[in-house]
Amino acid sequence: MVITSKIGIRTKGECDLIDITAQVEREVLDSGINTGTVTLFINGSTAGISTIEYESGLVSDFPDMWDRIVPRNISYQHDLRWGDGNGHSHVRASLLGPSLVVPFTDGILHLGTWQQIIVADFDNRPRAREIVAQIMGE
Amino acid sequence: MVITSKIGIRTKGECDLIDITAQVEREVLDSGINTGTVTLFINGSTAGISTIEYESGLVSDFPDMWDRIVPRNISYQHDLRWGDGNGHSHVRASLLGPSLVVPFTDGILHLGTWQQIIVADFDNRPRAREIVAQIMGE
């Protein structure tokens, strides 16, 4: 059995981290599927999906890491060519990846207690985003 | 229902980025499966899979990032031990990851308009590569 739904969020951009755990849990329960996986996928090339302990310290430390390894203030061919100013956003998104697969049993996701599902929006402006949540199982 | 197929590509190595979106779309349509996921997996430990806006600026910016964070011209134990010269290729591949899962409905992948599926071949020489595309759904 396969159920496909969408989770809508609004982001501030520049590595805004949005905790979507509650929405994913609700979609899994609403699907009526007992055991299986939920595949999360963000369509767009300037955001990614992962997990984190969602507390204010790490919500600051994770973006700080991106500023170190994929800085904003260096030259990107993407920006020279298109003038978007979001070359760093694209490179960060490709490194993090657009997809996450989380297994569940009895309708409960196998997350740790301090492990939340996040969207990292790397774009250089606020965005409305849609994440596909496809639930497959029995 | 599960259909397993393979996508063959030739790469130049050293972070050559190959857009395999059209081949993945064709495999999904040919499978006859309406709704589900395609799991892409590259067997080999010097390449990875992700998505990117496939335009010449980013096709240059993404490799530039790898040259900064996992440089070629530093010492790797792998190279001292085996003399392959591709220690950086292995480390890059492990960080990016060998797998990507993309959901689809009505035979259409949930990709953004400017979001292509890429293989990043990090090896230090041209390679012939095979990517497994396993399609599961109903």
Add this chain to the structure above:
Amino acid sequence: MVITSKIGIRTKGECDLIDITAQVEREVLDSGINTGTVTLFINGSTAGISTIEYESGLVSDFPDMWDRIVPRNISYQHDLRWGDGNGHSHVRASLLGPSLVVPFTDGILHLGTWQQIIVADFDNRPRAREIVAQIMGE
């Protein structure tokens, strides 16, 4: 058909890399499922999953990369707030990702000859870990 099992490991922390390939292969064979995917997921926010050529050179090079791009000896808000001393562990885990999906056919995983499945435990102390291995297919 969906089978959910767990793989238990003990780690030393600080980017200890554990090769779980043999356990995953056994779970797939024991499931009786012929063709499908195994979704590996580590619950916890200080460890990740990927693949690597598991040989002593790379088992040293991969942690060296983490020490360069997400160093231990810089300031993390997480540590200032909670005193855990593992801010770097969390950031590394979020970047690598907690999940990996590997396709198999005829009970055999589509891994390369020199490609092993690893758990990278980034925490700053030894841990007992459980990895969910959910096998789906027909």
